[in-house]
Amino acid sequence: MARRGFAVDAVEPVAELRDLAERLHPGSGVTWRAGxxxxxxxxxxxxxxxxxxxxxxxxxxxxxxxxxxxxxxxxxxxxxxxxxxxxxxxxxxxxxxxxxxxxxxxxxxxxxxxxxxxxxxxxxxxxxxxxxxxxxxxxxx
Incomplete structure (x- = not known):
């Protein structure tokens, strides 16, 4: 969705999974949030x-x-x-x-x-x- 120009907030409660997602998708335009x-x-x-x-x-x-x-x-x-x-x-x-x-x-x-x-x-x-x-x-x- 972010690649198509949409603003994307992704919420993940597990810090390790959030960190992994950010590493796998650098510069994707996704804002990763704890919650x-x-x-x-x-x-x-x-x-x-x-x-x-x-x-x-x-x-x-x-x-x-x-x-x-x-x-x-x-x-x-x-x-x-x-x-x-x-x-x-x-x-x-x-x-x-x-x-x-x-x-x-x-x-x-x-x-x-x-x-x-x-x-x-x-x-x-x-x-x-x-x-x-x-x-x-x-x-x-």
């Missing part, structure tokens, strides 16, 4: 697009409504929120949840977002038989 849901302190909108890739499934049930309200508050009028969801039995060694896209849509509705689309990706791109992905697109306004 994590549900609050993402210090991040200011408005954004036309917010993308959460493989993030939502790490939030505990009680964190999800607050996180959705925070994300909705970052959107510009008409802004789009895209969330990818890893589906399938979560690994036992990580805090991860199998969250239905309908639950995400419900939290979105509670935060003033309308559902645009739910996409079932069917297969996992890494070839894991027990994993598949959904994407949820929500819009403010």
């Amino acid at each position: 994590a849901l549900p609050e993402i302190p210090g991040l200011q909108g408005p954004y036309d697009l917010v993308l959460l890739s493989a993030v939502w499934m790490h939030l505990r049930p009680e964190e999800r409504p607050l996180a959705m309200r925070r994300l909705a508050g970052l959107l510009a009028p008409g802004g789009i929120l895209l969330i990818t969801l890893r589906r399938g039995e979560p690994p036992v060694d990580r805090r991860m949840f199998d969250i239905a896209p309908e639950e995400v849509a419900g939290h979105g509705a509670g935060a003033g977002l309308k559902l645009l689309r739910i996409v079932d990706e069917k297969a996992d791109r890494l070839g894991r038989d027990a994993v598949h992905w959904n994407a949820v697109a929500l819009q403010l306004g």
